[in-house]
C-alpha cells in the first residue's frame with residue numbers, strides 16, 4: 001500500500017482557494033530551490049545573505065504581500081499565512097525575516113504612518129531594497145512593553161531619542177527601524193509613540209547579538225539610541241499608546257500560527273522518510289507499532305493545527321478575527337510544533353542531533369518562536385482574560 005503525505009490526510013485543499021494554492025506552491029518551490037540546499041550551512045556559520053535574500057523575496061512578492069497599495073500584492077490573509085508555512089518549512093529565521101519586514105515594520109508604516117512615510121519606504125521595502133526592523137523589546141522589558149524606558153523628548157520641532165532595544169530581528173542589516181518610545185504626552189496610556197528612524201541617523205547603532213543557539217540563520221541585534229535627533233515628521237501620526245505596537249504584533253502572531261507548523265511539517269516529512277529507510281532489529285523503523293503511534297499522533301496535531309490556522313485565516317479575511325483568537329493559534333501552533341520537532345528527534349536517534357537533518361535546527365529555532373511575539377504564558381493569560389473577564393497580567 002502506498003504512503004500518503006502527512007497533511008494530505010486532511011484534504012486541506014478544500015479550505016484553500018486556487019490563487020492561494022498557487023502562491024503557496026510558488027513559495028514552496030522557492031524554499032526547495034533556494035533555502036533548503038543552503039540553510040544548514042547558513043545556520044551553522046550564523047551567516048545568512050540577508051540582503052540578497054530580501055531582494056529575492058521581494059521579487060517573489062511576499063514582502064508585505066497582505067498589504068494593499070504602495071507596490072504590495074494585496075493578497076488574502078490566508079495566502080500570506082500559507083506562505084509563512086512554506087518559508088518556515090525552510091527555516092524559522094527566513095520566515096522571521098519576512099514577518100518582521102511585512103507584518104511589523106511595513107505594517108506599522110502602512111497602518112500608522114503618514115503618506116510621506118508610506119511613499120518613502122513601502123515600495124522599496126516591498127521590493128526588498130530596504131530592510132526594516134521593529135524595536136519594542138528592551139533589555140529590562142519584553143512581555144510588559146508598557147514598562148519601556150526608551151524615551152523621545154521634544155526639542156523645538158525635533159524629537160530626540162534615547163534608550164536601547166534588545167533582541168531585534170533584522171536590526172544589524174536594517175535601513176529603517178520602527179522604534180517605540182515613551183513621550184511626555186498627557187492622557188492615560190498615550191505616552192508611547194512610534195518613530196520611523198533611518199538607521200544612518202547620527203547617534204543610532206545596531207550591534208549584532210552573537211552566540212545564539214536558536215534562529216542562527218536570522219540576524220538579531222540591539223538598537224542603541226544616543227541623542228538621535230529626528231524631525232517632527234518622524235513620528236507615526238496615527239499610533240497613540242500601546243495599541244500601536246500591539247496591532248502590529250497581532251499581524252505577525254497571525255503569520256506564526258501558520259508558520260510554526262511549516263517547521264513541524266518539515267520535521268515530520270524528514271522523519272517519515274528516515275524511518276522508512278532505517279533498519280533496526282532487522283526491519284524498517286517505520287514498520288514498528290511504536291514508531292507508527294508517534295507518526296500518527298504527530299500528524300494529528302499538525303493537521304489540527306493547520307485546520308485551526310486556516311479557520312483563523314478565513315476569519316481574518318472576513319475581518320472578524322479577534323486578538324484572543326490569534327493567541328489560540330500562536331500558542332497552539334508553536335507549542336505543538338516544538339513537541340513534534342522533539343518527538344521527531346527521538347525517531348532519528350543520534351542522527352537527529354546533526355545538521356544533516358532539519359529536525360534539531362527546527363527544534364532550536366522554535367524555542368525563539370515560543371518566546372517572541374508573546375510568550376506562551378502571555379497568550380495563556382490573554383485567553384484566560386477572554387474566558388474569565390479578569391486580567392491576570394499584574
Ligand code: FAD
Pocket residue numbers: 100134135136137140141142143144166167168169170214215220368371372373374375376377378392393394
Ligand atoms: P520576559 O518578559 O522577562 O519573560 C520571562 C518569562 O516570564 C517568560 O516565560 C514569560 O512568559 C514569563 N512572564 C512574563 N510575564 C508574566 C506574567 N504576567 N505571568 C506569568 N509569567 C510571565 N522583540 C522586538 O521588539 N522586535 C523583534 O524583532 C524581536 N525579535 C526577536 C528575535 C529573537 C530571536 C528573540 C529570542 C526575541 C525577539 N524579540 C523581539 C523579543 C521578544 O519579543 C521577547 O523576548 C519576548 O517578548 C519576551 O520578553 P523577555 O525575553 O524580556 O522575557
